[in-house]
Amino acid sequence: MIRLGIIGFGNISTTLLTLLKDVLEDPLEHLTIVCRPEYESQVNQIMREDFNDVALENSITSNIETLINNKPNLVVECAGHDAVTEHIPQVLSAGFDTVVASVGALADAALADSLYDAAHKGKARLIIPAGAIGGVDLLASLKKHGKLEVSYRGIKPPAAWSGTLADKLMNLDHLSEETVIFSGSAREAASNYPKNANVAATIALAGAGFEATKTELVADPNATGNIHEYSVNCPLAHYTLRVESLPSSGNSKTSVTTVYSIMREITNRIGPIVI
Amino acid sequence: MIRLGIIGFGNISTTLLTLLKDVLEDPLEHLTIVCRPEYESQVNQIMREDFNDVALENSITSNIETLINNKPNLVVECAGHDAVTEHIPQVLSAGFDTVVASVGALADAALADSLYDAAHKGKARLIIPAGAIGGVDLLASLKKHGKLEVSYRGIKPPAAWSGTLADKLMNLDHLSEETVIFSGSAREAASNYPKNANVAATIALAGAGFEATKTELVADPNATGNIHEYSVNCPLAHYTLRVESLPSSGNSKTSVTTVYSIMREITNRIGPIVI
Structure with a gap:
């Protein structure tokens, strides 16, 4: 049983939720989705219609404090570089391990430093997934x-x-x-x-x-x-x-291997085998 | 700060300890080495002479109960297939996350099942490192x-x-x-x-x-x-x-990339960055 937080609700998030529906043996204990205020009602509707069974309880919010108050075991950022700057230092310094999909944001040395400091301060982990590649x-x-x-x-x-x-x-x-x-x-x-x-x-x-x-x-x-x-x-x-x-059906733009690599980080936290 | 358990004291263990000396910013809080009874005094001597500064406290034992009582944050098996059979089900079912270097042992389906069951029972993780390869x-x-x-x-x-x-x-x-x-x-x-x-x-x-x-x-x-x-x-x-x-100086038999992959599992538990 795991409490998961996801920041962003674009292609990566929705593909990830679709995969989790298939792969999870039991629903998540709790799922928080953080999105922009103007999308809250739309995200609420999509979650109700398509992903109601991913977690026993959902919480859709535009407020990062709500994510933190929900005490996730793991946070996944898949909202783009701006979201890394805006939210991840706070999430890490509050002590929550975070998988960052927008790894390119760390090319900004000042941002990378602030993430390392925040992780250190919060005794949290900044998790870099293999993403579209391997090795x-x-x-x-x-x-x-x-x-x-x-x-x-x-x-x-x-x-x-x-x-x-x-x-x-x-x-x-x-x-x-x-x-x-x-x-x-x-x-x-x-x-x-x-x-x-x-x-x-x-x-x-x-x-x-x-x-x-x-x-x-x-x-x-x-x-x-x-x-x-x-x-x-x-x-x-x-x-x-x-x-x-290879071209993926449905969405040729999303790098599907990236989504699978994030799912691996999640399942490695749930299951008894880490590989 | 981490409490580490190592099962085995052959090439992999000693190479790993040598690397940890170089890589760790701070010594481990506690290190337990499990070896065969007939090697205990020899291991004690080598630890005193060569690896005294790897951990603040050491414990050399042939008794797996001692390892468990020392409550390691992580256990590393590098003792061969027999040790996986003999010790790892007990370590996992006691709740301790374990990196298994002797992955080939899991080709024995009955042993693999008993490891999965033990990990499940102990809510522990059986961690398979990338070993000599990647990807x-x-x-x-x-x-x-x-x-x-x-x-x-x-x-x-x-x-x-x-x-x-x-x-x-x-x-x-x-x-x-x-x-x-x-x-x-x-x-x-x-x-x-x-x-x-x-x-x-x-x-x-x-x-x-x-x-x-x-x-x-x-x-x-x-x-x-x-x-x-x-x-x-x-x-x-x-x-x-x-x-x-590539041939490694000192010991051409040990697959040094294997040792580095085990060290990665350890440092990913210590540092703020997981990669």
Whole structure:
């Protein structure tokens, strides 16, 4: 039995709730959803209609104090970078372990510091999920030894880069081959492509840090899904990982592996097996 | 501050203690080492000479009751399959979260069931570390969706297979090229090559299970270290991971990445960041 708090009610939250309905053997003891005030009645309605059986008791609120008063065993942020800044320091310093989906927000060094301080103060954990990729387990292990060289490439179809800085650099509609749209550090990638920074940020935090993590972002007209590949060299081991996310029915925009990685963090808290 | 229990005092334990000396900001509050009765005085001496500063207080014992009475926040098993059978059900049912390094022991379905039952009864966690490989985070996430196809290859130099069943099947000293010494399920691999079963077992437990995880074991005269590669296909994503462990100074036999993955489980319990 677990008391869960979720901050945000977009694609990630609703996909997560749908998965939890399927996976949970017993409903949650309590679920708090934090959303913006203007969406409260709409969220209330969706929760009643679609997710009434996820938890024995629900609480929908726009007030972060309500989440804290409900004493969740675990909080999940899936509301975007602004919500990390606005709410997570308070949640952590109040002592609640928090899974942060918007990992790219931690590219802001001042925000990252304030999160670490808050977690320290509250004796709470800031939990970084593997997100859209994997191998974060190995990378974070090797980090303890140090001397890491890490190179990451994020490859997406040209349309996935529309509305970003790449639009100004090239005509995305007319690319005939794989084209590097950005090459630099994970810090610069997060700054220039904030909406595509979560994977680079996760790799940076787990491994060599934001400055030393070499990052390439690529538009590839032949890519059928989002591809993340990275390689790690250090004195203990080297490894390469390449993940291709296949198109998911219903919502091609949400990175479904991200949602599954958050669900893993939740089920690892509920079940007797942690893996 | 953490109270730690370690079962076993072989290569993994001593390497782990050496790393903890370097990594811990503050010493552990308490450390219990469980070893065989005949080694107690020797372990006491090594602890005094080499690891006196890892913890404020040490307790060396051959009695598992002593470990339990010391109320560790976390127990780490690194003593081999027999120790898993002998001690871990008792530790879990007493309510203590336990990291199991000898994951291959769980290929024994009856033992695995007794561990799950014990963890359930004690409201404790059986923690499976990523061990020598990585990507267990992604694999365990995708498992929630199901329909996984998983193929694993473990490649080692011929000498690493001496003393195993492979010795009877071929002349390991005279291999001139990469040679498959075993092909079958992860369950069969664990049964036929019990000392090399940890990685196959971890992949099986995280993903498609012991029967469905295709496993190949390979002797390669050109391999300079141990190589683990696997690929996963499912409707959400596919990925490949290849890890090559580089020779480690001091002890080429211990899979050092395994020790680092155990240390990650410990530091994720101590620090404010879980990654």
